[in-house]
Amino acid sequence: MNEEYLSYVDYLKSVNFEKKLEKLQEKYEGKKVILFGMGLFLDAILDNYDIKKYINVIGISDKRIIEDRATDYKGFNLYKPLALRALKFNVVLDTNIMFEKSKQFLKRNYYVNKHIIIEPIIQTSAKDVLKKAFNKICAGCNYLIESKNIFTTIKYSFICDTQEIISKTNYIKQIKRLRTSTKPIRTVFIASDVQHSDFIGLYNLLYFDKNFKLFPIILVTNNLLETEEINEDKMAKDLELLRTFKIDAIDDMDRETCSLASLHAFKPDLIFYQKPIHIKDDFSPAKMSEKALTFTVEYSISNADFAAIGSKYFRKQVSNLWKVFVGNKDDKNLYSEYTDTQNKNIVMVINKNLNSGIVKYLKQQFKKS
Numbered sequence: 001m002n003e004e005y006l007s008y009v010d011y012l013k014s015v016n017f018e019k020k021l022e023k024l025q026e027k028y029e030g031k032k033v034i035l036f037g038m039g040l041f042l043d044a045i046l047d048n049y050d051i052k053k054y055i056n057v058i059g060i061s062d063k064r065i066i067e068d069r070a071t072d073y074k075g076f077n078l079y080k081p082l083a084l085r086a087l088k089f090n091v092v093l094d095t096n097i098m099f100e101k102s103k104q105f106l107k108r109n110y111y112v113n114k115h116i117i118i119e120p121i122i123q124t125s126a127k128d129v130l131k132k133a134f135n136k137i138c139a140g141c142n143y144l145i146e147s148k149n150i151f152t153t154i155k156y157s158f159i160c161d162t163q164e165i166i167s168k169t170n171y172i173k174q175i176k177r178l179r180t181s182t183k184p185i186r187t188v189f190i191a192s193d194v195q196h197s198d199f200i201g202l203y204n205l206l207y208f209d210k211n212f213k214l215f216p217i218i219l220v221t222n223n224l225l226e227t228e229e230i231n232e233d234k235m236a237k238d239l240e241l242l243r244t245f246k247i248d249a250i251d252d253m254d255r256e257t258c259s260l261a262s263l264h265a266f267k268p269d270l271i272f273y274q275k276p277i278h279i280k281d282d283f284s285p286a287k288m289s290e291k292a293l294t295f296t297v298e299y300s301i302s303n304a305d306f307a308a309i310g311s312k313y314f315r316k317q318v319s320n321l322w323k324v325f326v327g328n329k330d331d332k333n334l335y336s337e338y339t340d341t342q343n344k345n346i347v348m349v350i351n352k353n354l355n356s357g358i359v360k361y362l363k364q365q366f367k368k369s
Contacts, residue, residue: 004311004312005040006313007311007312007313008040008041008043008044009044009048013281015122015124017045017122020123021051021053021054021055023123024055024093024123025054025055028056028090030056031055031056031089031090031091032056032058032088032089032091033055033058033089033092034059034061034084034087034091034092034093035059035061035092035093036092036094036095037096038060038062038065038073039096041095041097047074055093057076058077059077059079059087060077060078061078061080061081061084061092062078065078065079065081066080081105081109084106085111090116090117091116091119092106092112092116093120094121103118106118135162136157136161136162136165139166140153140156143156143165143169143172146169146172147169147172155343156168160344161319163286163316166286167285167286167289170290174293174322175293175365175366178269178293183213184213185213185368186213186266187206187212187213187270187271188263188268188270188272189203189218189272189274190217190263190271190273190274190283191217191220191238191249192219192220192222192275193222194219194241195238196274196299198297198299202297203272205355205359206359206362209359211363212270215248215266215268216248216250217242217249218249218260218262219235219239219242219251219252220252221235221253221258236251258280259280264282267291268288268291270293270362271288271293271294271295272295272297273285284317285318286320289320289322293323294320294322295321295322295323296323296325297324297358298324298325298331298335299354301326301335314339315339315340318339318346319344321346323347324341324347324348325348325350325358326347326349327349327351328349328351331349332348335347
């Protein structure tokens with residue numbers, strides 16, 4: 001699935017687009033609407049929201065459309081910009097990222113009449129801006145209360161968004177809780193690519209350590225957001241491969257919802273993501289930070305998919321992790337640069353043996369002998 005598309009899906013959720021559609025419904029009641037701009041952002045909207053339920057969209061236009069009346073797209077009529085002159089409508093809602101350029105294009109070329117309203121489909125009120133600022137201030141105050149570090153709080157207020165600050169506050173709470181607990185650390189591994197099995201060494205080290213309680217590895221597809229059918233053959237082979245090495249593993253994916261019932265049922269304190277890229281909201285690092293510490297290990301940055309780890313969607317997932325463990329300073333610098341996590345205290349170098357070094361670090365954090 002396209003990384004840019006996923007970032008737009010994630011963005012629409014973050015701005016509560018369903019609520020914005022309700023406001024558009026009130027604002028444009030009785031109006032005929034044209035959507036202007038075809039791209040992945042529009043796809044993310046049409047694929048995930050029933051826009052016809054809220055506004056009377058009579059068609060879609062884009063400057064790349066050259067036919068007078070092209071075929072329909074996702075159930076909507078398509079019109080080239082010139083054809084808009086002959087259409088009767090009241091509003092253009094721009095679905096391009098650069099709103100002003102679209103507005104200038106339509107006005108300068110007289111594709112729409114002067115009385116036509118042209119506005120972005122994502123409309124932010126002054127109230128929304130104030131609410132966003134207030135939420136970040138509250139997140140910062142909560143972090144200061146937990147960390148008791150004014151300098152770090154100020155730094156994070158500049159380089160982190162609100163959710164990242166909330167995640168960091170949650171992790172401080174989790175560490176405090178685990179340090180006072182006498183019970184073994186409940187640990188879950190989520191794996192999607194068992195052919196790259198470097199993480200098995202870490203799993204085994206934790207499995208045989210009395211300070212940790214390991215649950216069966218949860219096998220998932222490469223992408224929990226995929227709408228395509230699950231590759232059942234691959235899932236079965238991956239499960240058999242792990243069991244061949246006498247490693248407990250389960251295929252826990254609900255085929256209809258792509259959910260992981262056992263992840264919540266296990267009540268983990270510590271969660272390893274083999275690939276924290278495509279994961280549903282209920283199982284994302286940000287969400288799970290409310291209950292557990294989340295981490296991943298990058299065993300070989302040189303073989304990483306830099307187009308993927310540099311995407312907005314991936315950066316958001318990584319920025320809400322507790323830790324990303326790497327083997328050397330060069331890997332840390334490269335990974336931090338691509339994921340925009342510099343100075344966020346997420347990417348950490350473990351020298352020498354990576355897996356045994358991680359176990360040592362975890363025990364130090366939890367004050368376990």
